[in-house]
Amino acid sequence: MTGRRDVPHAAPPKLGMRLLGRLLPEEERSETKGDLEERFQLKVQEGHAAGARIWFWFQILHLVLYLGKDRILWSCIMFKSNLIIAWRNVKKSKACSLINIAGLAIGLACFLAIFLYVRFEKSYDNYHKEGDRVYRVATIVSSLNMPGNRNRFANISAPAAPTIKENFPQVDQAARFYFRGRVLVRSKEKTFYESNFLYADQALFNILTIPVVKGNVDHLIDRPGTLAITEGIAKKYFGNEDPVGKTINADNSDFEITGVIKDPPRNTHVKYNFIASLEIEAGAKENWRVTNYYTYLKVNRKIDVKNFEDSINSFLKGSPGKLKNDWTYFLQPLRDIHLHSDLLYEVEPPGNPAYLNIFSLIGAFILLIASVNFVNLTTARASSRAKEVGLRKVIGAQKRQLIKQFLGESLILSVLATAIAFVLVSVLLPYLSRLTGVKFELTDLFNLPIMAFVLALTGLVGLGAGFYPALVLSGFSPILVFKGVLRAGGGKAALRKSLVVVQFAVAVVMIISTLLVYSQLNFMKNANLGFDKEQKLVVPARLSTNNYESIKNEFLSHHAVKGATASSTYPGRGDATWGVSLRGKDFSGIVFNVTTVDYDFLPEYQLKIAVGEGFTKGTSGSAAGACLINETGARVLGFDLPERALGSTLRGGGQDHRIIGVLKDFHYRGLQEKIDPLMFFLPEAKNAYLSVLTLTLETKNLQDTLKFVENKWKELKLGPIFSYRFLDEDFNRLYRTEETVAKIFGTFTALGLLIAFLGLFGLALLTTEKRTKEIGIRKVLGATVSSIFVLLTRDFIRLVAVGIMIAFPIAYFAMHRWLQNFAYRTAIGWLPFAGAAAAALALSLLTVSFQALKSAAANPADSIRYE
């Protein structure tokens, strides 16, 4: 059969040959490879090169299967046997196994829940097609010397978008929108206040991915007076009718509905319910001063952001009347806006990446605590399996096989725990939604990436936590085991002890942090804000400056209404801001928050005057053009003493304002933020409007009073829809982020603690069990119950105490850093530390003493007979 045709030699795929070389026993290697190659050659020479390859791989597959046949069969048999052994072990010490699995399940569930939340926060705006080429243009105003990001603005001037698009070829699309948080919308039958109303350029649909259900995507809102609504809104106003072509009224102008778009996903920073065509009056088209427009660019190639920013700025500053000299535009990648941009006037309050890191850390900690339990309980129980290991080794088991067996066991347990964790999380999903404020659904949990991640995690935890115990168990020497040397203790307990220390250090850090988060929250909620927020009812109302005094009197006619005042805004709500400068001095624009108030505002809110006078009816000082500023304002304007500010004139909002008094500083914003300059003045123009009515109410018969206010409000026709809020509640809403953080901290700390104490309980169970005989003998020799109790608990308490010691400095530094986020913060007192230490000690004593008391009180006759 030699002497075949002389055709160039074709070698079979190298990879397959190498694979065979690895798998085959040596004596068969050359024969098999040779046969394969010869046959392959023949096939190639017959002209089926492709066929030969397929044949080749088919051969390899077959060979591997035949080779592994026995091995697969045997591993199945061993797996079954090991499974039975594992199950018997689980059943043998039910308490321990339960603690092991439950702890791991809770730990994994916590981790999974936190992972879901963090993943969601990081997924913001990741769904836009070609979203990596989309940037938002924002401004830094360098002349505003403000701390933090308080001189950076998210929205810019109207002409910027068209100008940039015209002059920069790398910009494919540019679009602006103007955002309204609250708009009165009327259809034929229905009227509601609606949120998230956008006036936008048609190009927005080319930049953000906004799926259109009905209507022409390319000409949805390119005519004046056209509007696209979401499916949700369509259903709300029109039920099952087709809304396209119908008319709807928003803020007193009619819109033709030209299309229906999908509801916005949860993970976008631009939440929209309505997108209307943006019309800018001819006069405002070239107005670079008014900055109301969020502006997005889509570039057509990869750009160097820094360079591009520079060229935009130099171009816009090059021609007069465009970008002011102290303004600088910068670009933000679309995906970074939610987490890495905290500017003034964001469309939606941004997320906090620092908190995401903290939460991830908590998740990792809890998983660590649970894994430590697993390691500790398994190694502590190792001695009970010493005989099994000894016997297996005598029969001929290799160390490797034993390690495999024990790793397999821990994998099985962790798979079981994962299954339970999945059930736990899916059951507690509504609670997680409430906790985080993100609406989670089952599909968030049961999808491929999450499943794959959790599977990997299970493997990691199972192998990671099982590795050390497997090493310990498989390392037993059969001779020592059968001599009986290796019974009590199960080897050195140093690792076990240090793991307990780590566990409790982590747990105590978490307790202290939680306590401090809550104490900061309480501090902010109960701090003296410098004004009275109790019993104040805030009612949005359209109050004409011509007659608001008489309207106030109408409300005051009710006996439970103690006071009334009208203003343009109220504490806790955003203010208008003006750039203000001092007459006669060269200050270019200090930002003041400005509020229009009536004569009763100061007494109603109990604001204190530092120097000068307040607004008093009829006095010359309170004539037109008078204003009040706060102490911070006076200081920022350059007056070392507030008195010096009196009589000076401020230029702002196109008018002069004479300072007649300086208010004591009060917190008109949340305590996270420093007090900024503030300015009050009286309503000056006739036929203007104030928008907020504040009523001071008696708390008795509150329901009746509210009814009266509502009826009166409707009778006086102060607006389309009546709504109200209590000032104290509304103000505390500023602390919602901190409240969420506190709740999340609290919940997960509690769970972490639960796991840690479960572990301690299990450990106490095992060690006291092992000392049963010792205790019996001690008692026979005259030990008292209390001395044995001390003996048994002492070790554990010592470990917990060391953990606490380690936790103190870590917690202190961590929380010190966290508190830097707040302009006004609670002091870090000793109380949270003492409390956490006491709680940890008391709870661990309780956990351990259950077992200790039981065995200390046991009858020595029974104890000695044990084993």
Added chain:
Amino acid sequence: MILLSRAEETVLLAILGLGDDAYGVSILEYIQEKTGFEWSLAQTYDPLKKLVKKGYVTKTKGDPTPERGGRAKSHYRLTTQGRQALVEIRRVQDCLWTAVPKGALAR
């Protein structure tokens, strides 16, 4: 009675038919040529190994050839036991077939 699996029997017959030139590839080709069934290498090795173990076949190393990438062949040859086994198998088969009534298969 000597019991062999069909695979072993087939391979044994192929070696008998090939005479001195029985090795992996030739056995494969022989079976394909005579029966029309294409076996994979793994399918021939498995019975070959068992036959060697049972002593029906001996395995000797041959010469390396270029089309095998310079690797040696393993030649397989029947032993006396192997021949006896085939004889017996054939006898058993013949006996059984002759005992089958005419037309029984056709039904």
